[in-house]
Amino acid sequence: MSRVSLSFDDPFERFLRPPPGETPEEKAARLEQEEEAKRINAEIEEALKAERAASKRRRAQEVSILLLGESGKTTTLKQLLLNFSDTVFAEERASWRAVVFLNVITSFKTILQALAKELESTSDSPRSPADDFVIQLDGGTTARFAEMKMRLSPVLHIESALVRKLNGGTDWPNTKNGNASLQQPTEVSVRGQGWKKAFQSHRHQSAKANAGDGIDWDDREDPGVILNACRNEMMALWNNQRVRDVLKRQKILLEDSGFFLDQLDRITGRRYVPTDDDILRTRLKTVGASEHTFTMTSGPEKGMTWKIYDVGGSRTQRPSWAPFFDDVDAILCLAPISAFDQVLTEDKRINRLEDSINLWIELCSNKILAKVPLILFLNKCDLLKTKLDSGVSVKKYVPSYGDRKNDFPTASQYFQSKFEYIKKQHSPSDREVYIHLTSMTVRFRSSPFTSLSLWRKGEMALILLHICLLLVLDLHCRIWAMLCNPQSRQSMVSILSSGQYLAEHRRPGRSADLPFL
Numbered sequence: 438m439s440r441v442s443l444s445f446d447d448p449f450e451r452f453l454r455p456p457p458g459e460t461p462e463e464k465a466a467r468l469e470q471e472e473e474a475k476r477i478n479a480e481i482e483e484a485l486k487a488e489r490a491a492s493k494r495r496r497a498q499e500v501s502i503l504l505l506g507e508s509g510k511t512t513t514l515k516q517l518l519l520n521f522s523d524t525v526f527a528e529e530r531a532s533w534r535a536v537v538f539l540n541v542i543t544s545f546k547t548i549l550q551a552l553a554k555e556l557e558s559t560s561d562s563p564r565s566p567a568d569d570f571v572i573q574l575d576g577g578t579t580a581r582f583a584e585m586k587m588r589l590s591p592v593l594h595i596e597s598a599l600v601r602k603l604n605g606g607t608d609w610p611n612t613k614n615g616n617a618s619l620q621q622p623t624e625v626s627v628r629g630q631g632w633k634k635a636f637q638s639h640r641h642q643s644a645k646a647n648a649g650d651g652i653d654w655d656d657r658e659d660p661g662v663i664l665n666a667c668r669n670e671m672m673a674l675w676n677n678q679r680v681r682d683v684l685k686r687q688k689i690l691l692e693d694s695g696f697f698l699d700q701l702d703r704i705t706g707r708r709y710v711p712t713d714d715d716i717l718r719t720r721l722k723t724v725g726a727s728e729h730t731f732t733m734t735s736g737p738e739k740g741m742t743w744k745i746y747d748v749g750g751s752r753t754q755r756p757s758w759a760p761f762f763d764d765v766d767a768i769l770c771l772a773p774i775s776a777f778d779q780v781l782t783e784d785k786r787i788n789r790l791e792d793s794i795n796l797w798i799e800l801c802s803n804k805i806l807a808k809v810p811l812i813l814f815l816n817k818c819d820l821l822k823t824k825l826d827s828g829v830s831v832k833k834y835v836p837s838y839g840d841r842k843n844d845f846p847t848a849s850q851y852f853q854s855k856f857e858y859i860k861k862q863h864s865p866s867d868r869e870v871y872i873h874l875t876s877m878t879v880r881f882r883s884s885p886f887t888s889l890s891l892w893r894k895g896e897m898a899l900i901l902l903h904i905c906l907l908l909v910l911d912l913h914c915r916i917w918a919m920l921c922n923p924q925s926r927q928s929m930v931s932i933l934s935s936g937q938y939l940a941e942h943r944r945p946g947r948s949a950d951l952p953f954l
C-alpha cells in the first residue's frame with residue numbers, strides 16, 4: 438500500500454515512467470538512449486575527476502609569493518630574476534639603458550632645483566652667492582649657474598622623448614611639450630612588462646643594431662649622444678663640493694644615493710651598456726601589478742613553478758593588492774629601515790618608517806591573512822649605515838630610541854626588535870613570521886654557502902636563502918650564527934627553502950576583501 442502511494446507522490450517517477458503503450462522497439466531504443474546518457478555522464482565525471490587531480494597536482498607544484506611594502510619590491514624581484522638566470526636582462530639592455538639615463542636626468546633635475554632654491558634664498562645677501570657660484574670646467578674654463586643650466590638643457594630635454602618611448606608613444610603628463618624647465622622631478626612609472634620592448638623593437642627594425650646588446654650605435658637620435666656631449670658639465674657639477682654641500686644642507690637624498698652620478702664617466706661613455714648591477718639599481722615606479730613565473734628546469738624541485746607578484750607600493754596603489762591575497766602562499770614585505778627621517782612622496786605628513794610600521798601591523802593582525810607565512814625584509818641597511826655614519830640622529834626622529842648608541846648595530850637591532858614586538862602583539866602565535874636585515878641593491882655573488890644545497894631544497898630555495906642570508910650587512914657573523922644555531926637554521930630552511938613546503942602548507946581559500954586597505 439505504502440509503495441503504491443509513494444510511486445504516485447514521487448515527482449521523478451512520473452518523468453521516468455515509460456510512455457503508455459510503448460512498443461518493444463521503442464522500449465529498446467529508450468533503454469539504449471538511457472545507456473548512452475549514462476556512458477556520457479560517466480565520461481564527464483571521469484574527465485572532471487582527472488582535471489581536479491591535475492589541478493591539485495599543478496597547485497602542489499606551484500608556489501606564489503606576493504611582494505608588498507613601500508620600497509624595494511621591484512629590486513627584490515630583479516635579484517630573484519638575476520639569480521634565476523644570468524642572462525635574464527640580456528635582451529632588455531637597450532631599454533634598461535634608457536631607464537639609467539632617465540634616472541641620471543632625474544638626479545640632475547633635483548640638483549639644479551636645489552641650487553636654484555639655494556641661490557634664491559641667498560640672493561638678497563649683500564654679496565650675492567650667485568656671483569660666487571662658479572663651476573670649474575675642463576680646460577680651465579668656468580661657468581656660472583645660469584650658464585650651467587643652459588649647457589645642461591639638452592640633457593633635460595631628452596627626458597620627455599625617453600619617457601614617451603617607454604610609455605609606448607604616450608606623453609608623460611609632466612613632460613608634455615618637451616618642457617625642460619626645472620619643474621619638480623617626476624618619478625617615471627611603468628605598468629606591466631611591455632615597456633621592456635620599447636627599445637627592443639628598435640633593434641629589430643634597424644639593420645645596424647648590434648646583435649649583442651640591441652643598441653644602434655649609429656643612431657644620431659640615440660640619447661647617449663647628448664649625454665656624451667654634456668658629460669664634462671655633468672661631471673663638473675656633480676663633483677663640485679659646493680653642490681654636495683647644498684644637497685646636504687637641504688637634506689636631499691638622491692633616489693639611487695648617487696650611484697649613477699658617481700659613475701658618470703662610464704655611463705656617459707659613447708658605448709655605454711648597462712651592467713646587471715646598473716639594472717639592479719635603476720628606479721622605475723611600478724603601477725598596477727605584474728606576475729613573474731619561474732619554472733625549475735632541473736634539481737630536486739624540477740617542474741616546480743614559482744609565481745612572484747610585484748605590485749605598486751604607493752598609497753594610491755594599495756587597493757590593487759587585494760585580489761592577490763586570495764591565492765598567495767607567502768607574503769614578502771619590504772620596509773626601508775633607513776627611512777626613519779623621511780616622509781612619503783605622496784603624503785609629506787607621513788613618516789616613511791611609520792608608514793611601514795602601520796602596514797606591518799595591518800598585515801600581522803589581518804584575520805584573512807592569518808595563515809599566510811610572512812617574511813619581512815628590513816631593507817636599505819646600507820643606507821641606514823651611511824646615514825648613521827654621517828651623523829643623522831635616530832633619537833631626533835624616533836624619541837623612544839633614547840640615548841642608545843647612534844650606530845648601525847644598535848639601531849638595526851632596535852628597529853628589528855620593534856617589528857618583532859609588533860609581530861608578537863598582532864600576529865596569531867602559530868603564524869610563521871621571519872624578519873631579516875637586507876640590502877637589496879647589493880648583488881649577491883656565488884659564495885661558500887652553495888654548500889647549503891646539502892639541505893633539502895631546490896634552486897629557488899637557495900636564491901631565497903641567499904637573499905635572506907647573504908645580503909645581510911654584517912654578513913659573516915650572521916651567517917655563522919645561523920649555521921651554528923640549529924633552531925634558526927631549521928626555521929629558515931622550512932619556511933624559505935622549499936617551495937614544496939609552502940605548497941604543502943597552503944592555507945584554505947580566502948576572501949579577496951581586505952578591510953584595512
Ligand SMILES: Nc1nc2c(ncn2[C@@H]2O[C@H](COP(=O)(O)OP(=O)(O)OP(=O)(O)O)[C@@H](O)[C@H]2O)c(=O)[nH]1
Nearest residue numbers: 508509510511512720722723749750817876877878
Ligand atoms: N641603497 C639602497 N637602495 C635600495 C635598496 N632597495 C631598493 N633600493 C632603491 O630604492 C628605490 C626603490 O626601489 P624599488 O625596488 O623600485 O621599490 P618598489 O617597492 O618597487 O617601489 P614602487 O614600485 O614605487 O612600489 C630604487 O631606487 C632602488 O634602487 C637597498 O637595499 N639599498
Ligand SMILES: [Mg+2]
Nearest residue numbers: 510511722723
Ligand atoms: Mg616597484
